[in-house]
Amino acid sequence: MCPMCWTLLIVPVALTVVHGNPVGTVMPRTGSVPVLGSGQHQNAVSPGGDTQTTAREGEVVETADIMETGELNPNYYPARRAAAVVQHYLNTRYGSPYRWMFLGNVHNASSEDVTEGRKYQLELTIQEMISNVSGPCSAELLFPGAGTPQVQASCDWLLPNNTRAQEEAFYQQHRDSHNLVSGDRIPDSYGHMEPTMKPFWHLGGVASSFIMLEQSNQSTLYNMAQVANFTQLETEKDQLRFQYHVLLHEMVSQEIIHWKMLITWSPAEGVKVLQTDLQPKCNCEDPPDSIN
Ligand SMILES: *[C@@H]1O[C@H](CO)[C@@H](O)[C@H](O)[C@H]1NC(C)=O
Ligand SMILES: *[C@@H]1O[C@H](CO)[C@@H](O)[C@H](O)[C@H]1NC(C)=O
Ligand SMILES: *[C@@H]1O[C@H](CO)[C@@H](O)[C@H](O)[C@H]1NC(C)=O
Ligand SMILES: *[C@@H]1O[C@H](CO)[C@@H](O)[C@H](O)[C@H]1NC(C)=O
Ligand SMILES: *[C@@H]1O[C@H](CO)[C@@H](O)[C@H](O)[C@H]1NC(C)=O
Numbered sequence: 001m002c003p004m005c006w007t008l009l010i011v012p013v014a015l016t017v018v019h020g021n022p023v024g025t026v027m028p029r030t031g032s033v034p035v036l037g038s039g040q041h042q043n044a045v046s047p048g049g050d051t052q053t054t055a056r057e058g059e060v061v062e063t064a065d066i067m068e069t070g071e072l073n074p075n076y077y078p079a080r081r082a083a084a085v086v087q088h089y090l091n092t093r094y095g096s097p098y099r100w101m102f103l104g105n106v107h108n109a110s111s112e113d114v115t116e117g118r119k120y121q122l123e124l125t126i127q128e129m130i131s132n133v134s135g136p137c138s139a140e141l142l143f144p145g146a147g148t149p150q151v152q153a154s155c156d157w158l159l160p161n162n163t164r165a166q167e168e169a170f171y172q173q174h175r176d177s178h179n180l181v182s183g184d185r186i187p188d189s190y191g192h193m194e195p196t197m198k199p200f201w202h203l204g205g206v207a208s209s210f211i212m213l214e215q216s217n218q219s220t221l222y223n224m225a226q227v228a229n230f231t232q233l234e235t236e237k238d239q240l241r242f243q244y245h246v247l248l249h250e251m252v253s254q255e256i257i258h259w260k261m262l263i264t265w266s267p268a269e270g271v272k273v274l275q276t277d278l279q280p281k282c283n284c285e286d287p288p289d290s291i292n
Contacts, residue, residue, distance in 0.1 A: 095206030108122075121140055133162075185228065204244050
């Protein structure tokens with residue numbers, strides 16, 4: 001099975017890819033509440049290096065009869081959106097330039113309303129994209145009425161050390177700031193990127209998960225669409241430092257959201273996001289109003 005095709009669930013979705021930006025439209029079905037939904041096409045690069053167009057997070061149709069509490073259908077949006085938040089959480093905990101987690105299947109899910117908000121119990125598969133290893137995780141998460149979701153997750157197979165050699169080599173290569181690296185449009189509109197840019201793409205994706213975790217609620221589904229650009233800054237206190245400009249795709253509203261962030265990384269300290277700045281919508285594609 002194609003490792004990147006986590007879920008190809010059938011939805012009445014018409015997909016058009018315009019300039020590499022995914023656009024999904026869902027046809028309303030009679031008898032159902034219309035309709036939040038999206039399919040996603042994302043240009044992604046497999047660990048083997050070939051570029052492929054993949055689809056995932058296929059199913060988010062919203063209908064009146066989807067249960068939102070109790071036992072949940074693991075393929076429907078309440079469970080999938082909650083599970084995507086677990087993915088972001090795991091990236092904030094375990095991510096690195098050589099470790100980037102994605103959501104595979106959700107096996108079962110339940111939710112209940114509690115005084116603090118809504119709580120989910122999930123059993124899911126997480127796939128680590130660079131080593132192409134996947135395994136099961138159990139998670140509990142709480143969407144409070146407002147604010148950042150709270151997540152607890154255990155994935156016993158996610159050993160913290162299986163990418164140490166690559167991380168160490170990357171760190172040694174870039175810690176001396178005599179040749180600061182920069183790059184842009186990773187991947188480009190055709191899904192291509194230079195092999196040397198891949199660790200910076202992974203790092204941008206992992207750092208984006210910090211923002212996506214913080215921004216997520218039960219009505220959102222975020223993904224990183226592209227690293228618009230990044231610049232390496234002088235190493236400080238043994239931490240590699242980078243300024244990133246990333247494009248996040250919120251799949252329910254179909255918005256592309258620009259964020260700048262200052263991040264640091266070292267094998268010892270992991271990824272840290274020191275500063276995030278939501279960018280006003282640019283003058284290129286969208287009218288400059290209605291940013292929240
Ligand atoms: C990833 O692992 C799966 C099995 O889990 C395998 O079928 C697939 O070929 C692997 N992909 C790459 C690019 O190594
Ligand atoms: C998932 O399924 C297992 C066995 O079928 C069950 O023991 C567990 O309680 C379920 N978990 C959730 C979150 O529903
Ligand atoms: C990684 O850690 C596990 C458990 O801590 C250990 O058994 C394994 O040998 C370690 N692997 C490497 C490559 O160091
Ligand atoms: C969820 O987040 C989106 C995007 O920030 C926001 O528009 C929406 O109001 C939020 N929904 C809830 C229920 O907080
Ligand atoms: C990074 O990309 C953004 C969005 O395309 C652009 O506005 C910004 O000027 C770029 N920054 C650099 C340093 O190239």
